[in-house]
Amino acid sequence: MFKAALERIRQKHRTTRYPAEPALLPALFRGYPRLDPAQCPPGCTCCSDVCPVDAIYHANGLALDMGKCLFCPECERACPNGAVRFTADEKLATSEREDLVVREGEERRLAHSMGKELVSLYGRSFKLREVSAGGCNACEADTNVLSTIGFDLGRFGIQFVASPRHADGMFVTGPVTENMRIALLKTWDAIPGPKVVIAAGACAIDGGPFRGHHEVHDGIDKFLPVDLYIPGCPPHPLTILDGLLRLLGRR
Numbered sequence: 466m467f468k469a470a471l472e473r474i475r476q477k478h479r480t481t482r483y484p485a486e487p488a489l490l491p492a493l494f495r496g497y498p499r500l501d502p503a504q505c506p507p508g509c510t511c512c513s514d515v516c517p518v519d520a521i522y523h524a525n526g527l528a529l530d531m532g533k534c535l536f537c538p539e540c541e542r543a544c545p546n547g548a549v550r551f552t553a554d555e556k557l558a559t560s561e562r563e564d565l566v567v568r569e570g571e572e573r574r575l576a577h578s579m580g581k582e583l584v585s586l587y588g589r590s591f592k593l594r595e596v597s598a599g600g601c602n603a604c605e606a607d608t609n610v611l612s613t614i615g616f617d618l619g620r621f622g623i624q625f626v627a628s629p630r631h632a633d634g635m636f637v638t639g640p641v642t643e644n645m646r647i648a649l650l651k652t653w654d655a656i657p658g659p660k661v662v663i664a665a666g667a668c669a670i671d672g673g674p675f676r677g678h679h680e681v682h683d684g685i686d687k688f689l690p691v692d693l694y695i696p697g698c699p700p701h702p703l704t705i706l707d708g709l710l711r712l713l714g715r716r
Contacts, residue, residue, distance in 0.1 A: 480617045481703075484716060488555050488703045495536045495551035496704075500569040502527040504548040512540035512549050518667070518674060521549065531557060532565040532670040535698040558695045558708025562686065565670070565696055576693055578714030583659060587633050588713055589622045593663070594632035594656060598649050599681070600639030603699040604666035608638065611702050623709055629653075634661035634692070640668040640675045641682040653689060661692040661712070666699050673698060 481489070490496075505527060512521050520533035521540050527548060529540075540549045556575055559565050564574040578584050597605050611618040612625065626632050629652045641649060653662075664685045667673035672683035685691060695708040710716040 479614050480620075481615060483703055484707065484710065490553055490555060490701070490703070494553055494555070494701065495538065496701075497552050497554035497557060497573075498529050498531070498534070498567050499550045499552055500527045500529060500567060501548045501550075502569050504544075504546040506546070511543040511545065515539045515543045518676060526568060529567045530565060530671075531567060531696040532562060532694060533667060533673075533676070534696065535667055535674065536696075537698075555701055555703045556707050557697065557700065557704050558693055558711060560693060560712075562670075562691070562694060565694055576708055576711040579661060579692060579712055583661075584714045586659070588715070591621075591623045591634075591709070591713060592626045592632045593623070593634050593636040594627075594629040594652060595625050595636045595638070596645075596649055596652050598637055598639035598645040598669065598685070599642030599675075600666070600668055604638035604668070604697075607699045607702050608636070608665065608705060611706060616702055616706065618706070621706075621710065621713075621715070623713075629655035630657065632656045632660070634663060635689075636663045636665060637669045637685045638665050640672045640678075641685055641687070643680050643682070646682060646688075649685075650688060662689050663693040663695065663708075663712070664691045665695040665705060666697055668698075670694055670696060 518533045518535060521529045541551055558576040560576045635653055664670045670684050672681055675681045676683050693708055693712050695705055697704055
C-alpha cells in the first residue's frame with residue numbers, strides 16, 4: 466500500500482482537466498471544417514470529386530455534411546486553393562440533423578440541453594446503455610476510453626451500464642445492420658421513460674462508409690427520434706464528452 470501511494474504521488478494528476486481547460490489534441494486531429502467558397506474557381510469540383518461518401522457538395526455554394534463526413538483529409542488535400550480546411554475544434558455535436566451541415570457564413574448551432582425537466586432528472590446521474598449496431602469497433606473504442614483514468618467520465622455523473630433497465634438513454638454506434646435492428650429496438654423498449662437516443666459516429670448518423678448497402682439501415686433516426694448527434698469516424702473522446710455535457714446543460 467505504501468508503494469502504491471508513492472507511485473500515485475510520482476505520477477501526479479493523470480485525468481484531463483477538460484472542459485475546465487482547453488482540449489489537448491494531437492496534431493493530426495481534424496475537427497470542425499471551415500469553408501471558403503470564395504476560393505473556389507468557377508466550375509471546380511475537386512473536393513466533391515474525391516469525397517468517398519458525398520459529404521461535400523456544391524448546392525447554392527459549398528457545403529459539407531458532418532453527419533456523412535469521415536473526416537478524412539481527401540477534400541482538403543484535393544483543393545488547390547484552401548477552400549476546405551479542418552480546424553482543431555473538437556466541438557461538433559448537434560441536437561438537429563440539419564445542423565450538421567456546414568455552410569460558409571451560416572450560424573453555427575451546437576447541441577443544446579434536453580430541457581429543464583430532464584436536466585433536473587438526469588443532470589447529476591446520467592446512465593447510458595451502449596448498443597453497437599454493426600459498428601467496426603472504432604467508435605466503441607473511443608467511447609469506452611472515456612471511462613478510463615485519462616477522462617474519468619464518472620466525475621460528471623455519466624456512466625455506461627450493462628442493463629437497459631438501469632439506463633436513462635441509448636448510445637448507438639454502427640450503421641444499424643438488419644441483424645441488429647430487432648436487438649436495438651428491444652433495447653430501446655426495455656429502457657424506462659423518459660429516455661433519450663444518442664447517435665455517435667458517421668455510421669449511426671447516416672450509414673458511414675456502409676451507406677446504401679442492402680443489409681444496412683443507414684443510421685438510427687430511421688427508427689427512433691435522436692436527441693444528440695455526435696459526428697466523426699470515429700468521434701474523438703473529447704467530442705463525445707463535449708456533446709454529452711451539452712445535452713446535460715453543462716456546457
